Amino acid sequence: MSDIGDKIASIKGQLPEQVRLVAVSKTKPIEDIQTAYDAGHRIFGENKAIELQEKAEALPDNIHWHFIGHLQRNKVKYIAPFVKLIHAVDSLRLLKEINKEALKNDRIISCLLQFHIASEETKFGLDIKEAAELLSSDEYKAMKNIKITGIMGMASNTFDTELIRAEFQHLLNIFQSVKYKFFLDDIFYREISMGMSNDYQIAVQEGSTLVRIGSSIFGARNYNK
Ligand SMILES: *Cc1c(COP(=O)(O)O)cnc(C)c1O
Numbered sequence: 001m002s003d004i005g006d007k008i009a010s011i012k013g014q015l016p017e018q019v020r021l022v023a024v025s026k027t028k029p030i031e032d033i034q035t036a037y038d039a040g041h042r043i044f045g046e047n048k049a050i051e052l053q054e055k056a057e058a059l060p061d062n063i064h065w066h067f068i069g070h071l072q073r074n075k076v077k078y079i080a081p082f083v084k085l086i087h088a089v090d091s092l093r094l095l096k097e098i099n100k101e102a103l104k105n106d107r108i109i110s111c112l113l114q115f116h117i118a119s120e121e122t123k124f125g126l127d128i129k130e131a132a133e134l135l136s137s138d139e140y141k142a143m144k145n146i147k148i149t150g151i152m153g154m155a156s157n158t159f160d161t162e163l164i165r166a167e168f169q170h171l172l173n174i175f176q177s178v179k180y181k182f183f184l185d186d187i188f189y190r191e192i193s194m195g196m197s198n199d200y201q202i203a204v205q206e207g208s209t210l211v212r213i214g215s216s217i218f219g220a221r222n223y224n225k
Contacts, residue, residue, distance in 0.1 A: 004032060005039030007217045011200075015211065019204055022066050022193075024214030026051070027221045030058050036217070037063065045087070045212050049075035056082055068193075068212055070124050073097040081105045087152045087193050087212070088114040090126050092134045095146060102145035110149045112193050115174050117167045118156040125153065128174060135182045148183070150191025150209070151175050155199055164199050168206035175207075 012021055022045040025033045033044060037060060046052035047069025056065055056079075064084040071086060073094055079086075080101035089095050089111045102109040113134070116125030126134070134140055135148075151174060155167040175192050183189035195203025195211035203211060215221060 002035050002039060004035045004217060005041075008036055008039055008041050011211075011213060011216065014201070015204060019208055020210050022068065022210055022212045023217050024068060024196075024212050025055070025218060026069075026214065028214075028218045030055060032218050033059055033063075043084075045214075049078040052083075053078040066212075076101045080107070080109065083109060085149070085191075086111045087210075088112065088124065089148075090114045090124050092137060092139060095134070095143065096139065099143040099146045108145050108147050110147050110188075112150050112152040112191060113148060113178075115151055115153045115171060117153040117171050117174075119163065119167070120156050128177070131174075131178060132181065135178070147188055149188050150193065151178065152191075152193035152210075154196070155194070155203075157198075161199075161202060165202050165206060168194055168199075168203050168208070172207045 008023060015021060020043060022043050023036055023041055024045040026047045033055060043064045043066060045066045045068040046055065052065060052067060065082060066085045066087060067079055067083050068087045070088060071094060076097045086098060086109060098109055098111060113131055114125045116127060153171040155164040158164065171194055172192060179189055191209045192207055193210040193212065194208045197213050197216035200211040200213055
């Protein structure tokens with residue numbers, strides 16, 4: 001089997017049954033994705049809308065494409081026809097745009113709300129209060145073409161594994177409190193997208209259902225190419 005196929009098999013071998021692997025193929029060539037596909041893998045993650053659209057056109061139709069990074073509203077249209085899950089929704093405005101494009105395509109698009117859990121400063125991710133405002137709004141309640149199926153977060157980029165664990169525990173707590181307040185009887189609300197190459201083992205121990213792994217499968221990324 002290929003190197004990429006071996007790595008996917010070895011990671012999947014460590015994941016409990018309820019945890020799915022998103023193979024993060026951003027910046028990587030079509031051939032690498034095809035290799036992973038030929039090894040039987042079907043869920044891939046990308047973080048640039050146009051790159052994703054081009055790859056989706058070139059590769060088999062039965063791939064489940066996940067959008068994992070920050071999504072600009074003016075790029076939603078490129079992925080709305082086919083994207084399976086958008087991991088990082090962090091505003092009502094973005095959700096409205098996704099709803100609008102999903103309607104145009106006669107689809108219901110699954111989305112995760114991104115929460116800010118890392119101690120590092122970043123621009124992206126909601127806090128509990130912002131999420132509650134979004135989910136309580138009449139505009140959200142009127143949306144027919146999106147479905148919130150869970151939440152997503154990124155831990156600090158650090159070697160401090162106890163800090164990472166605490167941040168994932170925080171995300172699990174957020175998942176449960178959001179479920180209790182807004183999705184109590186909703187069987188579709190069930191995903192916690194957390195864990196990357198360096199921290200997915202901790203994420204799985206703390207309740208992840210979707211791990212997003214790139215470099216441990218495809219090798220280090222070269223952004224200067
Ligand atoms: C790039 C990326 C990943 C994968 O990172 P690796 O460290 O290569 O596993 C996961 N999640 C998001 C949001 C990313 O942008």
